[in-house]
Amino acid sequence: MTGMKWTTKNLALCAVLTALALGLSTLENLFPVSLVVPLPGVKLGLTNIVTVFALYELGAVPALVILFARCGLGSLFAGNVSALLFSMLGGLCAMLVMIGLKHCRKLSIYGVSIGGAAAHNIGQMAAAIITLGNTMVLGYLPFLLAVSLLTGTLTGFVAALLFRAMAHVTLSH
């Protein structure tokens, strides 16, 4: 975890994970949170699956690199800058919280994911407050946090499946 070497293999791995995250962010567009919470730009946070996975499997630095690449490319594809702010703040908050929670050895993948999902939505809320210049939107935060309990559990479940399937595989060298 401390020293992933930037070998060609690991670089390729990061690229694959970035692509996966982009795929997931396209997938989550199919479930627009905006139906429940009328804020443009708010996402479910399925891409956290990749963040969780990368965090444990490759370490904090590569996970951050993947996050930046995903946010940058994602907003490039979507063609708007405010989406970048939403995904960036959401992603970064989730990442920081998960790095912290990961040190709490007693927590399983579920606890870490739920913490990350909640942080993700708090980050997006911050982005909404910045872009709209209006703290009224805070009223939606309870809904978003409730949603994050579900998405966090889901993310943890999928990540657990992944780790189980790869119990005997070591990806990074």
Add this chain to the structure above:
Amino acid sequence: MSTNPSRPELKWNRYDVIVAALVALLAVAVALWFYLPKVRSGETTVVISAGGQETERVRLSDFSGTTVTCNGYTLQIDADGDGVWVSHSDCPTQDCVHTGHITRAGQSIVCLPAQIIIHLEGAANDGPDVIVG
């Protein structure tokens, strides 16, 4: 590094529930803070907004006056514990000064040129919801 030591626990445990409970608690806390009526214990509150932004919210009994500048005009707002009035304004219409004292919840002083609104808010009052005229 054959079995990656950093791999996480994969089963739910009570510590995860603590995290989930904390998130739920935070949600409830935000909901309560946001949706519960703001502290309105029957006290009349002075609310001043300039250019569409609330700039001040003080209990009438604690309010001793202030100066607000917006849109290039400055209003001197005075108070005596029972009421609020605009004592001086450099706006062209002077409507805000002419409005005089307001003392009851629901009343407001509006300065159109300066886009400043001084509004008295109160809790359960028998006053009207809206004033026309």
Add this chain to the structure above:
Amino acid sequence: MKRWICLLLAAVLALSLTACGAPKTEALDIFAMDTYMSLVAVGDGAFDVLQRSSNEINTLEQKLSRTIATSDVAQLNANGSTVLDEGTAELLRRALRYSEETGGAFDVTIAPLVELWGITTDHPRVPAREEIDALLPLVGTEHVHAAGTEASLDEGCAIDLGGIAKGYASDCVAALFAASGITGGFASLGGNVYVHGDTADGQPWKVAIQDPQKTDAFACTLHLSDAFVVTSGGYQRNFTGPDGTVYQHIIDPATGYPAVSDLLSVSVITYGAADGQGTRADAYSTALYVMGEEAAVDFWRARQASFDMVLVTEDGRVLYTPGLKDCFDETEGSGYVYQPLAA
């Protein structure tokens, strides 16, 4: 494990309940159409419908303001003819209809005189008799020619829809409110109020009519739902001439001078969110104020059932139509004598 999940779900459920429990009241204050407007909505989509109402009002102002050079009205006044937006054309047709109905007491062609007096500006003045007489022939609906969306004016004439623009805006807000999921709300657009549905407590809205003589008091209070209340009065905006005479802002199209009325204020109440009742109340309130007590009462008698009104007279009486009987609260200690009108 299962136990924990149940607990979690219970927490989520409880959470969503707390958030949905009380209907949310949203409020929005805006400055538009040369006045201060206050919008309030209760219930689902409240914030959203207020945003849309605010946008709608701003859009209308861009079309209807006499002082915004690109507006339909300014274009018509500047060029003598123009093609109007569908909505503006409809409003102009209605304005002309109300002029006829009120015998010219409400007239949109008053614009040249409004301009002369500088009524809407920061520097009003008292013009000379000759100046007024020179412009009086330009006032009258016969100078406006409207067909479809095309409109033209006779040489030197101008129109000002300011007298009904706020009423029209309240109609548009009423339509937005009606189409939304809110359970209640009101729009107070500078003397024009529309109340929709009920308050958060499930009661009709309490609409107080300003006491024209005391800024701190109300002439009366009405309990209303789905109704428009529009008040016109000389006390709302006025200026003092060099000789100390107080001139108020409503100009009598017949004399070219600010109306001299035996009424201090007129409030017209109309019902139903559809078919332009807000615009109608706005036009009527101005016209009835200009007409004075006797003509106003006659006007109402001729069309009873279709609207209600409250007149505050110079000699301290508050007259109200019998339709308001059940929703009318006198203000105790106001000093006014309250008299219901006979049908």
